[in-house]
Structure formats: structure tokens, C-alpha cells
Amino acid sequence: MQSVDVDEPGKKVLLMGNEAMARGAIEAGVNFCTAYPGTPSSEILETLAKVGESNGIYTEWSTNEKVALEAAGAAAFTGLRAMTSMKHQGVNVCSDFLATVNLTDTRGGFVLVACDDPGGHSSTQEEDTRNFARSFDIPLLEPATIQEAKDMVKWAFTLSEELKLICMMRSVTRISHARGNVELGEIVRVERRASTPMVDIFTSMPPATRHPALHRKLEKAGKLFEKSEFNWYVGPKDAEFLIITSGTGWVYSQEALKLLGLQDEVGTLKLGTTWPLPEKLVSGHLKHAKDVIIIEEIDPFLEQNVKILTAEMAFEIGPIKFYGKRSKHIKDTGEINVDSVIKALTKIKNTDYKPRDEEYASKVKKLVGSVPARTLGFCAGCPHRASFWAIKTAIKWDGRDAYDCGDIGCYTLGIGPAGFMQLKTIHCMGSGIGLATGFGNLERFGFDRPVIAVAGDSTFYHACIPALINARYNSANVLFIILDNSATAMTGFQPHPGTGTDSRGHETPVMSPERICEGIGVKTVTCDPFDFEETTRTIYDKLQEDGTRAVVLRRTCAIIEDRKRERRPKVYVDQSKCIGDECGCVRFCSRVFNCPGIVWDAENEKAKIDEVICTGCGACAKLCPQDAIIVESMEGEN
């Protein structure tokens, strides 16, 4: 792929939505970009980090979204153009700052890109971050195509500077992770120096004057939006049936109209600026409409705002029948698609259009019946599998049914079969140790289970430290297990404070979870999770202690380890020793430990290593009751 910073205006290139947003920032001459990785947002900063140095752009993987926004805020205060990108849950994390920086007059363009994950494909929940824009009086843009994703980011900086206000852009998975042709624009190269103005105070105080001022800014934004090129109407003049849509709904609704042959009958008002509403533009179209369907993803955000406008202008607009999420024509959770729009339109129009043939469902069912069920699992050689086996064993040894609070990362799968069902709570970044500080103080109310919390290394830096301090401060009985695989693995191996590099690949001081824990006064020991005996024994011993204590289980993510190596150690099963299904094993490796690198050789009724997948970690060999799994020594290799 061509570099995303190619300076050829007018050229069309295929870009991923997140790359397009990065390109938009580059075209806008962004100076300062921060982020915490999170699907589906991570590639924005990754893309910028790759070309940042040569374009004078500072990039930073921040330890969490709040500091990311704050760091970028500082840049915006000094007149630089700054951008922060994050997944939807990150907006919750930074919302405290967001709810005050909105009251502050910023100087350089300041853009927050929030990438929502409708349906929660890669998240523990789904959430419509557009509500933050409304709650905090922040102008909101929603791209509907990959091209727009680029163009909107570029414009957002101009808008922010004009309003002296942070602007928000909301992407979703199918924008961020889809690819499309993008016509490149000019890269604006302005030499900006960071400086403070004469009155060098940046604050939200006093709210009594700042809040009204913010409302004036928002009114100004509404006026600017009336003329925005990101809003347009297609369809017959004065259509009585009107679609109002934003984001992915635009493409879905146009395809649905085409399939239903309704383009000449139904008009579509596509909005790219959704908060505040361009009221004149919207009401102008509402005046000719009798039926209006609002198509958007997750919450009825546009729908509510349009309905409020309609109510306010009831006399001018006249009666309208609304369809959307409230009427249940469009589902109010999860992703929507062309089919869901077709379903809604045919229901309203009372027409009979089947997007698929009648037999489709039964055919699929027939086919699906023959596809083996797959559960979410850890990769071959993943240290988390070993960690959870040790945790499970230690909890069984202890016999008091220890209660294990989970956190956010690959190891979240510990709540399912991959991690032997060890995790009992999963919420948001850092909430495992947070909850554990509560559970760990419930003994006085009769809660008699020992309490464990697990968190990954990146999560540890992100949000666990205040909770750990709370645990120690309030004498919570908690065993905190840090599953340190030396990466932010789930989002694509981004570096973090413990890895020794930053977003640009520069060397950084390596922080140690052990020393941080010890600094808080939490006694900490470290084990290699592939040393099952020592790890299990250590967790068991720690379970017998009181107070807040920590264990670090350190072993680099198998994928990173594998990428670093030229050759993997060869692992194979000595099938003459393997007893397979017999008492004494019962396929322990392939059925219970269940590393995808081990498969069941049905023909010989023995275990077998899948050499393509096996990373050669040898963890299974340590657990095989027959010593039938052989790891060939790498010695003698150059």
C-alpha cells in the first residue's frame, strides 16, 4: 500500500476508514495525536504513528483515554491542532475532562474521534457516544462513507478553531474497518509553534458564565451546519415519504431504495452534522413529508432530535407519521444493515419484497448443522491458557471457591471455556480490581469466598492503579493477579509503559508492575505461567494470606514471541506413549487444556500436534500425564 501521507491531491486510493481519518488529520496539518488502543479505533493512531515523524506530527499511545484527551487538550490550548481517537468506551473514561474542556476556549483545532462498536463485536457493551455530544454541548459529525471520514476530520479542525471548542466525530465499526476509494486532498502545511496567549488561563470556571457561552457556540455551530457540504438531500422534490439518516444508514438506505425501486418515490435527507441539528434544513424537508423514517445505528438520537424539532414547529410542519426505533421498525440495539432497512420500508409500504429466496433460511440451517460449533478461544501457545489452568487448580486446591473478578483484554475470555470459566465479573477497564476491593471487604457481611482480580499489563497501567491503591488503603483482602504478556495484545500489540517503546518506536523507561505494586505497599511475586507447578503453588500460597497482595504472571504473548523467532521449537506427540481416551488422560491436552495447536488424530485415537498452528511453547508437554509430548531442543541451532 502506498503511504497514507502521499502528497498527490486528486489521487484516488483505497483506504480503511481509520486510515482515511488519519489522512484527514494529516491533510489538516495536525500536530499532536494521542490515543489509547481499542477496537475499532486503534488503526487511526497506528497509521499516524507510522508517518508522524516525517510529517512533524507527535503521536502518543497514552495510558488511558482520559490522559490522552488531556494531553491533546494541552496542545490545543497552545494553538496546535490536536486529535484524540478512542473506542466508544474510551469516551466514558475521558468524559470527566470532556465535560469541562467543552467550557474552555480552545485555540488550535481540537478533535475527538469516537469509534462506536454497534453490536459490541469487540467490546463488553455497545453504546452510542453521540449522546455525549448532546450532553456536553459539543458539535458532532458523523461520516457516512470512507471519503467523508477523511473529509470530515479535516473540516472538524477548522470548525473547532472557528468555535474555539472541541468537536466530536462519531465513527462506527463499518466505517472504521471498511475500505473505500478516497480522493486525496491537499496536505496543508502550516508551521505552528506552541505558545500561550496573554491571558494564559484555561479553565471551565466559572460555569455560570461559561455554560451560557457554550450554548452560544453551539447555536453558531447549528448555523454553520445549515450550509455544510456533509448534509444533502436526494430524491423527488417535496417527497411525501422521507428518510432521514446519518452514518452507515445512508448507504444502507440507498441500497434498499434501489432494490425496492423506490428512488423516485422516497426522498432521503442525509445528515453529516447531527448535533446540533441544522434545523432549517431539516424542517424544510419535514414540511413536505407525511411519513418519515429515521435510520441510524444504536440509539434513536437523530430520531429524538428531529421529533423535538417537529414538536416545536408543529404549526409550520403539520402532522407527520414517524417510523424508526420507537416504532420498532428499526432495531434499537446492534448493527443495522440493508435487510433491516428493507424490512422496515416494506412493512411501512405494505409491499412484498423478499431480499432472499424462501428456502434460504432452511438451507442455511441445513448447512449450519454440519458446521462444528466453535467457542472463543485463546491462540496456540497463549500464556493466558496456562495462567487460567494454574488459577483454576489453585482455587480448587484452596477449596473455598475463590471469586475471580475479570477485566478487559484477551484474558476476558477467561469467563468462558477458554479460561476454564474462571472469571465471574467482566465490565470495563480496571473494574476487576475495583470490584475486588469491594468483594474483599465483604467478609464482615458474611461473604466467605477469597477474592481474586486479574488484569492484563496494559489494563494495569490504564485503570487498575487507583483501584489497587484503594484496596491497599482500605485493607481489602484481594489477590491481584497481573497477566503480563508484555503487550496490548487484543488490539494489535501496541506498546505501553511496560514495553520499553512508544508509538514511534523510541526507547522509553520500562515500568514494572512489581515495583508499582511494591511502591503502594502490595507484596508482589512473579512467576512464569508456563511453570505450572510454581505458578499454581504461588497462587495457592497467596490465597492463604490476608490483605492486598499481588502476583505477576509474566510470559510474552505467543504471537509476538512467534514473530520474533526464525524457527519454532518442534513439538510432537510420541503416539506410542499417548493413551488418548483411556482412564488416566481422556484427551487432556486436546479436550481440556484445549490449545488449538493440539488436535485429535481420530484415525489413531491419539493426540497430534498441528505443526502449522503450534508455536512450540511446550506448555502442553508439561501437563501431559504420559510425558508423550516431546519438545525438541533448539540447542545447536544457529
Next chain:
Amino acid sequence: MAGVKELEKEVIGAGLCTSCGACIGICPYINVVKDKVVVIEPCGITDGRCYRFCPRTSSDLTILSESIFGSKRSNFTMGHHTSVEMAQATDPKVRSSSQYGGVVSALISHALNSGLIDEAVLTKPFDDGFMPDPCIARDEDEVLECTRSNYIAAPTLKNLNEAIKERDGDIGVVGTPCQVLAIRKMQMQDLSDTRLKLVIGLFCTWAVPYNEFYDYLNDKIDLNSVNRLDIPPPPKEALVATDEDGKVELPLEDIRDIVKKTCRICYDMTSEFADISVGMVEGMEDWNTLIVRTQKGAELVRSAISEDVIRVEPLDDARYNHLHEASLNKKKRAIEAIVKRTKNEEDLSYLNISKEERDAVS
């Protein structure tokens, strides 16, 4: 047919596990921590060795007797035997480091020296933080590290499983009655143990669970310096703990309160299915009671006497009668306790004995 699920429900979950170790080390699904057997995850098998080997799952004493002794079970009080005598190790060093007369240590050492066995599966008391530790001895010095008892059941048979699985030599085992029963069930059902050449059984009245016993003693004595625990014969009614500073006597009734639940349903005081059984002799600290049960046992004892490793004396009638009575009383208590659990006179739970035997011990 049953597996680990049933074992967990009927034995471990019911508090009836003897901690013998017979189910440990044969698969990755069952572990032991100190004297606590834990199922990490049920393996799903419906006919598991863990269940079959367990001394607290159905045990047919009639069939076992026929298989071990080649004869019908006739002595319902002390099990099949060919002789009951008093014995002691001739070496005073062995006697002084042993609980009583040092006969077990002497016989095991003799079996190792004479090449009858290559390794002995024993138990080292006071080892891992007062927890007895199963261990392997290959010579006399190692045997002498494994003398004495601290009344905590140890999962010794896990080392037997390990020896069978991982090594080639001939094996001898010293175990408590429940362990001997498990060993014989293992032998009847699994042919891989033809290398098991010698089973010496100990007399046992009960054992205590590690945690409770530790907590009880920890309040009263310095556990690190205790090197001997002993329950002298009645009417003393005390547990005597010896450390460097002397002896401490603890009331036996305290300890009876924490005796393992499974010991209350135990039917065997004298290890009735061993080749040789060894216990104490009332009022004679330097001697053991020696019961010879099998031909193999008789041969070992004969050779040990002829090579002056042990010496024997007849056991007087009064002491023999007391032993007999104590053994019978244990059986009576066991049946009473079992029936109390099953609430059915006919249902003796794990214990499968003939009607004739039931009548004889009632």
C-alpha cells in the same frame, strides 16, 4: 461403573476420603494438597480407576481375601493370618529412631538389602510443615528417615502410582489399613503392578485431618521442634508430644473430636490384607506386634530372623486377647456408624461383607 464424578459425590464430598493417595498421580484431574484430595475437573469417564481403587467405594472383603490369601475369609476379627508374635529390630539404633520396636524399618531395610524390592514407598512424618510427606526409600538410611507417625493421613499411594508409572524396579509399600485395602483393590483390577512385592500394613485406630490437627497443636506446642507423637495404651488417655524440652501431654478426648469422619466408618484396625501387619504392644515400648498373613510375608520374616535383623517372642494371651477385642470393637463401631449414615441395617455402604461375617462381628 463409576468415575471421578461419583468419587467426588460419594467419597470426597461426603467427607469420607481417607487421603490414601490411590487416586493421585494416575491422571491430571485429581490433585492432593497436604491431606486434601481435590478434583480439578471431572474427566467425564464412566469407569475410572480412581473410583475403583478407592478404599471407600464398594470393597468385597470375601473376594479380596480369596484373591490375596487363596482361601475363604475365616478370621473375621483380625483377618487371615498365620502367626501373631512380638518382635523388635535387633539393631538398637533402628529401635531408638522408631515409634516402637523398629520392626517395620528393619523389615523394609531387609527387603531392600536382600533384593526383594528396589524401592520402598514410605511416609516421612513432620516433613512439610508438620505434614507427613510420601517418599521413596532405596536404602536403610533413607528408610530410617521415614520412621514414626504423627497421626495425619498422608497420600502415600500417590508415590506408589508414580513408581509403577515411571520406574521399573520392584516395590514395597508401608501403609495404613485403608491404604492396604486400596493397594489390594489396585492389584485385583490392574495388572501393571506385578512389581509390587511387599505390602506391610500398620495398625491404625484413626487419623486426624492436617488443618484441624495443626491448628489444635499449634496453640499448645512448638510444632517445629516436635519430633515424636505417641498415644500410649490405655488407661493413659493422652497424646504425648515430645520435643527437645521434654514431653507435653494432651487430652485424647480433644483429639478424638477432630478425628477424620472416614475413620469412624473404618472396619480394619490391623491392615487385614497386608502381607505383614505391624503395630504396638501394650505396655512394651520397645516391641511391636507382628502379624504374618501371607507366604511372602512369612518368608521375609523368616529370613529377617535368620539374618538377625529382627527377633521374635511369643505374644502372651492377655495381650493377644486385648488386640482381638480392640480390633473387633473397631468393626462394631464402624458398622454402627455406617448404618447411622445409610439409615438402613442392610446397607453397609462401601463395606461388602458376607452375612456370616456380619453375624460374627455383631
